[in-house]
Amino acid sequence: MNDLSSHRLVAGSEAGEHRFRILIHHTPTPLWYVDARGVGEIFERLRAEGLTDVAAYLDAHPELVEAAKDIVVVTEINRAAVALFRAEDASELIRPVRYLFAATPDMAKRVMTAHFEGRRNYVEQAKMATFDGEVRDVIFSVTYPTPPEELDTTFITIEDITERLQTEAQLRRLQADFAHAARVSTLGELAASIAHEVKQPLAAIVTNADTSLRWLSREEPNLAKVGELTTRIAASAQRASDIILRVQSMMAKQEPQRRPLNLVEVIDEAFHFVRHDLDAQGIALLRADAGRAPVMVVGDRVQLQQVVVNLLVNSIQAIANAGAADRRIELRIDVEAAEVTLSVRDTGPGIAEGNLRQVFDGFFTTKDTGMGIGLAICQSIVAEHGGRIVAANHPAGGALFQVVLPVSTLPLDG
Amino acid sequence: MAVPPVIAIVDDDAEMRAALCDLLLVEALSCRAFESAETFLAAHAPGVFASVITDVRMPGMTGLELLVRIKRCEPDLPVIVVTSAVDTQTRQKAMDGGARAFLVKPIRDADLLDHLAAFRG
Numbered sequence: 001m002n003d004l005s006s007h008r009l010v011a012g013s014e015a016g017e018h019r020f021r022i023l024i025h026h027t028p029t030p031l032w033y034v035d036a037r038g039v040g041e042i043f044e045r046l047r048a049e050g051l052t053d054v055a056a057y058l059d060a061h062p063e064l065v066e067a068a069k070d071i072v073v074v075t076e077i078n079r080a081a082v083a084l085f086r087a088e089d090a091s092e093l094i095r096p097v098r099y100l101f102a103a104t105p106d107m108a109k110r111v112m113t114a115h116f117e118g119r120r121n122y123v124e125q126a127k128m129a130t131f132d133g134e135v136r137d138v139i140f141s142v143t144y145p146t147p148p149e150e151l152d153t154t155f156i157t158i159e160d161i162t163e164r165l166q167t168e169a170q171l172r173r174l175q176a177d178f179a180h181a182a183r184v185s186t187l188g189e190l191a192a193s194i195a196h197e198v199k200q201p202l203a204a205i206v207t208n209a210d211t212s213l214r215w216l217s218r219e220e221p222n223l224a225k226v227g228e229l230t231t232r233i234a235a236s237a238q239r240a241s242d243i244i245l246r247v248q249s250m251m252a253k254q255e256p257q258r259r260p261l262n263l264v265e266v267i268d269e270a271f272h273f274v275r276h277d278l279d280a281q282g283i284a285l286l287r288a289d290a291g292r293a294p295v296m297v298v299g300d301r302v303q304l305q306q307v308v309v310n311l312l313v314n315s316i317q318a319i320a321n322a323g324a325a326d327r328r329i330e331l332r333i334d335v336e337a338a339e340v341t342l343s344v345r346d347t348g349p350g351i352a353e354g355n356l357r358q359v360f361d362g363f364f365t366t367k368d369t370g371m372g373i374g375l376a377i378c379q380s381i382v383a384e385h386g387g388r389i390v391a392a393n394h395p396a397g398g399a400l401f402q403v404v405l406p407v408s409t410l411p412l413d414g
Numbered sequence: 415m416a417v418p419p420v421i422a423i424v425d426d427d428a429e430m431r432a433a434l435c436d437l438l439l440v441e442a443l444s445c446r447a448f449e450s451a452e453t454f455l456a457a458h459a460p461g462v463f464a465s466v467i468t469d470v471r472m473p474g475m476t477g478l479e480l481l482v483r484i485k486r487c488e489p490d491l492p493v494i495v496v497t498s499a500v501d502t503q504t505r506q507k508a509m510d511g512g513a514r515a516f517l518v519k520p521i522r523d524a525d526l527l528d529h530l531a532a533f534r535g
Contacts (some may be wrong), residue, residue, distance in 0.1 A: 073474040123456075195498075196471065196498050196499070199498035199519055199520070200427045200429070200498065200519075201429060202519075202520055203430055203433075203519035203521065204427070204429035204430045204432075204433040205431070205497065205520075206520035206521070207433035207434060207436075207437055207520065207521065207523065208433045208436065210437065210523035211433070211436045211437045211439075211440050214437075214441075214523070215440055216441045225440075231433065232429065232433070236429050239429070243513075276471060279426075279471045279472060279473050282469055282474075284473070300515070328428070379422070410460060
């Protein structure tokens with residue numbers, strides 16, 4: 001009786017294993033069975049000799065890593081593995097594991113380190129070279145056997161993520177392209193303001209140069225005065241150049257950066273773009289953030305500037321279009337816990353209740369000019385920065401936009 | 415009646431204010447600079463200034479609004495409007511408002527000085 005039941009159990013287990021192997025063979029995830037006992041024996045010897053820091057040891061003995069690529073052999077693979085490597089036949093893959101590391105040779109060291117340390121799994125994003133010479137992005141996962149399991153079977157899965165990474169990169173590029181297009185469009189709206197801003201220092205330069213010539217044409221030229229004026233000319237030229245530089249960086253189409261930034265500085269720079277529109281419309285900008293300590297966030301300077309410029313331009317237009325008597329924009333930043341909130345409130349007519357949900361939709365606009373992509377772009381930029389943007393009406397009137405961003409704890413780089 | 419010697423300069427841009435002051439200085443004309451229409455009005459009383467050179471776009475009161483205020487209390491005070499705006503509307507408003515001259519930045523030094531000399535007669 002006892003014998004019979006145990007016999008049936010073994011038979012059941014064998015059938016189960018057979019079914020399992022068929023399943024593995026047909027599963028869409030590429031799989032490798034690998035026999036790493038040869039390396040395991042070397043590790044046992046090293047451990048007996050007192051080795052603990054295996055990573056340092058492998059750094060010092062690259063020849064062991066190279067040897068391991070030949071000692072460790074693939075014993076079994078599935079159909080998906082053959083397809084991934086574009087092999088003609090399964091036999092091409094049943095050999096030492098060296099080919100798995102062809103495009104990321106260093107990974108072998110890390111896989112061995114995890115093995116030595118007795119970890120259960122090791123996962124790394126890596127590159128794989130297929131047999132027809134293409135390099136694919138993959139997630140390389142290793143599961144190590146632990147007793148009492150069969151020690152001859154280390155299990156490797158390789159997931160091809162090339163398409164996923166390409167799609168993600170394409171999305172990021174599209175987002176950056178849209179942000180750039182919106183920036184150029186905003187700069188177009190601000191062209192008059194920017195021209196005015198550049199003309200100020202140029203006008204000072206011309207007058208100071210004229211005055212210098214007058215001093216020089218005197219019978220006794222006033223060189224001290226000319227020196228002073230020349231210094232001021234250089235300073236004005238620098239100012240004009242700085243304005244143009246700001247415009248150029250807004251116009252530039254470049255990969256978004258991720259670096260620590262002082263949000264207060266970002267606001268300062270954004271302010272330059274709208275200063276003359278504020279003056280022209282007789283709008284006072286009240287900055288509660290002026291002179292405060294730096295607030296660090298991580299992100300792209302130009303894109304965050306774009307968000308601030310957009311919010312300010314919207315507020316200016318809201319006040320101007322409504323012909324409001326009280327003409328103010330209040331800008332403040334508040335830091336709470338790990339978040340900073342930038343609030344922009346205007347004294348315009350506010351947002352119609354029915355539109356509050358749609359203001360961030362692309363191509364939603366209540367204005368006669370503009371495509372209505374400004375706020376949609378703002379939202380996607382803020383989301384890319386791990387934050388959120390909300391629109392509301394202030395209880396005391398006017399629209400209130402709030403941008404919430406995570407505060408960075410990274411140090412400011414030079 | 416003796417012409418008061420001080421020329422008022424009203425411009426929110428510090429570099430431009432300094433540049434205009436220096437230009438007048440080289441011609442031995444004395445001036446006083448104001449960073450806003452409001453600060454000028456606080457110092458203004460009929461007979462205090464010989465003439466006014468004002469910018470248009472400034473935070474707070476604009477140069478054109480200032481022109482109206484000046485014409486109301488001292489109609490004979492010559493006002494020169496200086497601006498970087500090139501639209502004809504601004505020029506029209508300035509001239510209709512009684513400005514004696516309308517100069518576009520960057521201004522030619524001779525233009526400004528000629529106008530000032532003409533005021534002195």
